[in-house]
Amino acid sequence: MNPTPNSVVLALVIAGGHIALPAIAADATHARSLAATCFTCHGTDGRSVGGVPPSIAGQDKNYLLQQMQDFKAGKRPATIMHQHAKGYTDEQLELIAGYFASVEPGAAAPAPRAGY
Numbered sequence: 001m002n003p004t005p006n007s008v009v010l011a012l013v014i015a016g017g018h019i020a021l022p023a024i025a026a027d028a029t030h031a032r033s034l035a036a037t038c039f040t041c042h043g044t045d046g047r048s049v050g051g052v053p054p055s056i057a058g059q060d061k062n063y064l065l066q067q068m069q070d071f072k073a074g075k076r077p078a079t080i081m082h083q084h085a086k087g088y089t090d091e092q093l094e095l096i097a098g099y100f101a102s103v104e105p106g107a108a109a110p111a112p113r114a115g116y
């Protein structure tokens with residue numbers, strides 16, 4: 001008796017596992033990972049719990065950028081932020097400010113968003 005013809009062989013080939021992200025998505029991811037260092041104190045996505053330190057989610061981009069530059073330059077007195085701001089280039093501060101400006105202000109729980 002002949003055996004049943006061979007069962008289907010499923011060959012799954014993953015070519016390199018490479019996913020090409022559009023440049024804009026890669027930028028957004030980069031901005032969020034830079035901004036993630038701020039979440040420890042300012043809350044997830046900049047929505048701080050109880051407002052201490054201030055929530056930075058959804059604030060004006062130029063305002064945020066100006067504050068960071070003032071902290072960095074020592075123009076705005078601070079307990080922590082003057083040290084923290086020094087760790088970033090102006091380009092990074094701009095990305096970070098843009099990220100927080102794009103976040104909806106509000107409850108501490110992150111709102112569901114496409115892409116995460």
Ligand code: HEC
Binds near residue numbers: 039042054079
């Ligand atoms: C170790 C805690 C800590 C971390 C980390 C931190 N902050 Fe702050 N942030 C503070 C505190 C505290 C203040 C109030 C000013 C001060 O005393 O330094 C503040 C104030 C600010 C303000 C002023 C808010 C306003 O309404 O004027 C901005 C903007 C800001 N932080 C942005 C950031 C960004 C962007 C990051 C990440 C790159 C960050 N902070 C990381 C603690 C922190």
